[in-house]
Every structure is written in C-alpha cells, then in structure tokens.
Amino acid sequence: MFENFLDSxxxxxxxxxxxxxxxxxxxxxxxxxxxxxxxxxxxxxxxISVSIIILYKAEIPVKFYLKFVTVPLTFASITFIFxxxxxxxxxxxxxxxFLNLSVSADGFNRGFIVFSxxxxxxxxxxxxxxxxxxxxxxxxxxxxxxxxxxxxISMLMYRYIFVSMDxxxxxxxxxxxxxxxxxxxxxxxxxxxxxxxxxxxxxxTGEKSFIAMESRGYDGSIRTMNDLGNIxxxxxxxxxxxxxxxxxxxxGVYLTSTYKIF
Numbered sequence: 001m002f003e004n005f006l007d008s009x010x011x012x013x014x015x016x017x018x019x020x021x022x023x024x025x026x027x028x029x030x031x032x033x034x035x036x037x038x039x040x041x042x043x044x045x046x047x048i049s050v051s052i053i054i055l056y057k058a059e060i061p062v063k064f065y066l067k068f069v070t071v072p073l074t075f076a077s078i079t080f081i082f083x084x085x086x087x088x089x090x091x092x093x094x095x096x097x098f099l100n101l102s103v104s105a106d107g108f109n110r111g112f113i114v115f116s117x118x119x120x121x122x123x124x125x126x127x128x129x130x131x132x133x134x135x136x137x138x139x140x141x142x143x144x145x146x147x148x149x150x151x152x153i154s155m156l157m158y159r160y161i162f163v164s165m166d167x168x169x170x171x172x173x174x175x176x177x178x179x180x181x182x183x184x185x186x187x188x189x190x191x192x193x194x195x196x197x198x199x200x201x202x203x204x205t206g207e208k209s210f211i212a213m214e215s216r217g218y219d220g221s222i223r224t225m226n227d228l229g230n231i232x233x234x235x236x237x238x239x240x241x242x243x244x245x246x247x248x249x250x251x252g253v254y255l256t257s258t259y260k261i262f
Contacts, residue, residue, distance in 0.1 A: 006068075006129065006130070007133070007134075009058075009060055009064070009130050009131075010129065010130060010131065010132060010133045010134070011133050013058040013059060013060060013130060013131050014057065014058050014059040015057055015058045015131050016131065016132075018131075018234075018238075019233060019234045020132055020136045020137070020139075020140055021140060021234075022234045022238060022239075022242070023127070023128060023131060023132050024128065024132075024137070024140050025242070026127070026242055027124045027125070027127050027128045028124075029242075029246050030046055030050065030120075030124050030245075030246065030249070031120075031121050031124040031125070033046065033246065033249045033250060033253060034046045034117055034120035034121050034124065035117060035121065036253060037113075037116075037117070037120075037253045037256070038113070038253075038256075038257050038258075039113065039253075039256040039257065039258075039259040039260070040112050040113050040115070040116035040117075040261070041116075041252070041256045041259060042120075042249055042252045042253050042256060043113075043116035043117045043119065043120030043121075044116045044119065044120065045249070045252065046120040046123060046124070046249065047116070047119040047120045047122070047123045049245075050120075050123035050124060050126075050127050051065070051069075051123055053127065054123075054126060054127055054130055054131070058127075058130060058131045060130050065126075065130075068126065068130075069122070069126070072118060072119065072122040073119065075118065076114075076115045076118040076119055076122075077115065079111065079114055079115060079118065080111040080112060080114065080115040081111070082111075083107055083110050083111030083114060084103045084107045084108045084110075084111040084112075085101050085102075085103060085107065086107070087106075087107045087110055087111070089104060089106055089107075091104060091105050092104050092105075093105050093108060093262055105260075105262035108261065108262055109260045109261055109262060112261060134158055138151060138154065138155055141154070159209075160202070160206060163202055163205050163206065163209070164198065164202045167198055167201045167202050167205060168194065168198050171194050171197065171198065171201065172194060175190045175193070175194065
C-alpha cells in the first residue's frame, strides 16, 4: 500500500542515517527561500534540485516519486488555472471567447508564482517525509520546544491517517470482490456506502487502538524516542554544501525579484 511504501522508504533510503537535524534544517530553510521568492524561477529550481536529491541521492524509485507528486501537481495546476482566469488586472494576453473568459498578464504571473511555490514547498516536505522517519521528526519538534499538546495531536493524526486509509482500502476491496464497481451506477452507490461507513469503522478501530495503548501503560502523554544517537555527525563538508546552496538560492531570489513571464 502507498502509505506503507512511504514509511518503508523513510526507514530504508540511501540517506537514512544522515543527521536528522541537518535534514530538517535543509528542508525548512529551502522551504522558506521558496516561499519568499517573488518570481517563479527559484521555487522551480528548488523543486528540480530537491527532486534530484530525492531520486539520485536518497535513491527513491522514480515511479513511486512520480505517483507521489501527482496530487500536489494537480492541485497546483488547478490553482494556477483559476488564478490566471479569475484574478489579476491589466492587459489581456489571450481570450477564451467561447467561454467568455480572458487571462491577464497579472493573473498569469500571480498564478504561476503560486504554482511554483507549491511545487517548491512540496519538494522540501517530500524530502523530509521520504528520507526521515516520523518518529525522528517528532523528536526534533520536541527539541525545538513545540507545544506538547500540538506534538501529541500531530502524532495521533499521523497514526490515524493510516488507520483511516487502511479501513478505506479494506472496505473498497471487499466491495470490489462483490462486484460493487461493475457499473457506473453501482460504483456511485458503493462509493457512497464506503464514505458513509468509513468514519464509523475508523472510530471503532481508534477505540480499539486506545484500549491497546492503555493496556501498555498509556498515561495521557505520548513519549518520543529518547535520542538520535544512531545518527552520524553532520560534518564540515555537508555544512559547507548546505550554506553554499542556500546562499546561491538567496542570491537568486535577489536577482530574479523583478522577473515576470509577461
């Protein structure tokens, strides 16, 4: 299943043992640079560069990564289209006469900047998610003094996302074996039943998980791993690469600050 592959790659990728704090620092700083860029060039460079690191340095399979990037790419594309059509003022660069719609230069530029920021930010988060187990990320969050309640809610959300997905997949396969998706009419009916029952099934599974936690000494506080002692030191070379990479990106943000496609 998709989520199992995600967790599996986080534990077995080629840069699994790189210092967790170093990877978080790289991901967060690069994400910030992507967000503050006022042109689409740097976020797109970040997306390409970080994707190369994920594919060739972390050795995540290309097929899996392309599947992984499909959802944010679809969302970013829809956002770009709507912003190009319905936002912005000024000169129109082309018209869709049959729909009585037009695209302005301002709307196109705004939409493409948002598109590039989404993809650049996604690449940074994908880097962390595909190369670092969530238990280690939660430990880093704890060391950064995140509010404990926020940390515990994040842990539970992460866990129960997978619980919900497992229940949905199990129910879907059960319906499929009973020819629940053999026609369009049956597909709509089966999907409606699945959506109606997924919450109840997930709630029951969550109650069982909570009972299991209590039987193992749960006292209302979820503890993270004690240390990251199995992670290697960063090293001067890696730190130098990080600083050089971020400086180049930051300088690129300055150089491209006034760049617009139209």
